[in-house]
Amino acid sequence: MRHQVVIIGGGPSGLLLALLLRRAGIDVVVVEQRTRDYVLARIRAGVLEQGLCDLLREAGVGKRLDTEGFVHEGTVIAAHGRKVHIDFKTLTGSTVTIYGQTEVTRDLYAELDRTEAPVFHEAEGVEIHGADGDAPYVTFTRNGQGYRIDCDYIAGCDGFHGVSRRTIPEDTRREYEHVYPFGWLGILSETKPLYHELVYAGSKRGFALCSMRNAHLSRHYLQVPLTDRPQDWSDEAFWDELRKRLPPEFADTLETGPSIEKSIAPLRSFISEPMSWGRLYLAGDAAHIVPPTGAKGLNLAASDVYYLSRALIARYAGDEGLLKTYSATALARVWKASRFSWSMTRMLHNFPDEGDFLDRMQEAEIDYLAGSKAAQTALAENYVGLPY
Numbered sequence: 001m002r003h004q005v006v007i008i009g010g011g012p013s014g015l016l017l018a019l020l021l022r023r024a025g026i027d028v029v030v031v032e033q034r035t036r037d038y039v040l041a042r043i044r045a046g047v048l049e050q051g052l053c054d055l056l057r058e059a060g061v062g063k064r065l066d067t068e069g070f071v072h073e074g075t076v077i078a079a080h081g082r083k084v085h086i087d088f089k090t091l092t093g094s095t096v097t098i099y100g101q102t103e104v105t106r107d108l109y110a111e112l113d114r115t116e117a118p119v120f121h122e123a124e125g126v127e128i129h130g131a132d133g134d135a136p137y138v139t140f141t142r143n144g145q146g147y148r149i150d151c152d153y154i155a156g157c158d159g160f161h162g163v164s165r166r167t168i169p170e171d172t173r174r175e176y177e178h179v180y181p182f183g184w185l186g187i188l189s190e191t192k193p194l195y196h197e198l199v200y201a202g203s204k205r206g207f208a209l210c211s212m213r214n215a216h217l218s219r220h221y222l223q224v225p226l227t228d229r230p231q232d233w234s235d236e237a238f239w240d241e242l243r244k245r246l247p248p249e250f251a252d253t254l255e256t257g258p259s260i261e262k263s264i265a266p267l268r269s270f271i272s273e274p275m276s277w278g279r280l281y282l283a284g285d286a287a288h289i290v291p292p293t294g295a296k297g298l299n300l301a302a303s304d305v306y307y308l309s310r311a312l313i314a315r316y317a318g319d320e321g322l323l324k325t326y327s328a329t330a331l332a333r334v335w336k337a338s339r340f341s342w343s344m345t346r347m348l349h350n351f352p353d354e355g356d357f358l359d360r361m362q363e364a365e366i367d368y369l370a371g372s373k374a375a376q377t378a379l380a381e382n383y384v385g386l387p388y
């Protein structure tokens with residue numbers, strides 16, 4: 001079997017890339033190791049930058065986003081007794097949209113179905129061959145049958161644990177990693193959101209975030225030790241702790257109820273360079289991970305996909321230039337978003353081993369943010385997303 005581009009991974013990066021390339025007449029195939037239901041059951045991102053919304057519209061999947069997504073013009077950051085409203089719209093002219101990654105993925109699959117794009121689910125033992133030569137191919141087995149797909153290019157969109165990054169020889173790639181000494185315990189509940197905007201709260205007890213999916217569905221997070229397990233936290237214990245970490249005027253209005261999902265995610269910053277090797281190009285979590293504090297993971301996946309789709313479309317129109325610079329172009333934005341995610345994490349979490357000095361630095365930072373339009377603009381500019 002032969003296709004022009006093989007996309008490994010049927011998460012948001014892979015699906016969005018597939019649709020954008022297909023719209024440009026490029027023949028793609030998606031190879032995903034899980035079932036579609038498994039991919040759709042993952043509850044992750046909720047905040048979409050303008051750039052990602054525009055790409056979804058371009059891919060033909062903007063309809064539900066535009067009717068069901070919630071535009072947020074600002075956010076609240078509360079810590080050390082201060083409450084700072086960051087007004088994205090006034091400070092930057094831009095906004096973000098609340099629309100769950102689950103819904104994005106559902107819309108992307110529906111559109112791929114409509115275009116009858118080939119997608120192989122439950123592909124086992126995916127391997128990349130000959131990416132450093134002129135005739136790459138991908139092999140896998142499915143339902144006991146072996147497959148080989150020859151192609152021009154391979155897009156590695158298979159997330160942090162995928163095979164694509166590891167196909168690049170170790171002496172060719174450099175990995176930068178920072179692991180944080182805590183995780184986020186997240187719950188989903190059929191309760192009304194705390195506030196009409198997201199509330200990021202730093203406290204001596206640890207970080208908390210009150211987010212949402214819609215008017216009746218809330219997504220809340222607590223910083224927890226890495227040794228905690230979701231089953232250690234009853235719903236009651238979660239709500240009690242969340243209340244203690246919020247400013248009193250918010251805590252008093254918090255609506256509680258049974259959780260319908262509960263999970264813990266470790267926090268890490270990770271970047272692998274370069275993002276290409278021969279005819280293999282990495283995009284999204286396959287190449288980088290950010291802590292969720294800045295809401296940047298899915299949005300960075302989108303900017304990679306933007307650069308890579310443009311580069312491949314130009315290549316099939318006869319110009320290889322953008323493909324050659326893809327890694328450097330994507331990485332420049334990745335490092336800036338990683339810096340922002342790291343600094344938001346640093347500003348708002350409790351670092352158990354770092355003592356009073358960091359605590360006072362965090363206090364000074366919030367104080368500065370509260371009193372400086374320049375500081376608020378810098379935060380807002382990064383939060384709504386740096387330009388592509």
Ligand code: RFL
Nearest residue numbers: 009011012013033044045046158159284285296297298299
């Ligand atoms: P994904 O979503 O991990 O998809 C990769 C796909 O590849 C498949 N795969 C393979 N397929 C074939 N062969 C193999 N060997 C394979 N190995 C893996 C996997 O099954 C999967 O389907 O990566 P992608 O597409 O790059 O998308 C990245 C985003 O999912 C991720 O960055 C975000 O979810 C991060 N994130 C957030 N991002 C935001 O922009 N805004 C947010 O508000 C936000 N909140 C979050 C988040 C991530 C979280 N967790 C749990 C990590 C909140 C949380 C709690």
Ligand code: PHB
Nearest residue numbers: 045046211292293294295
């Ligand atoms: C979410 O709604 O899941 C969410 C929102 C903002 C973040 C991280 C996660 O920074």
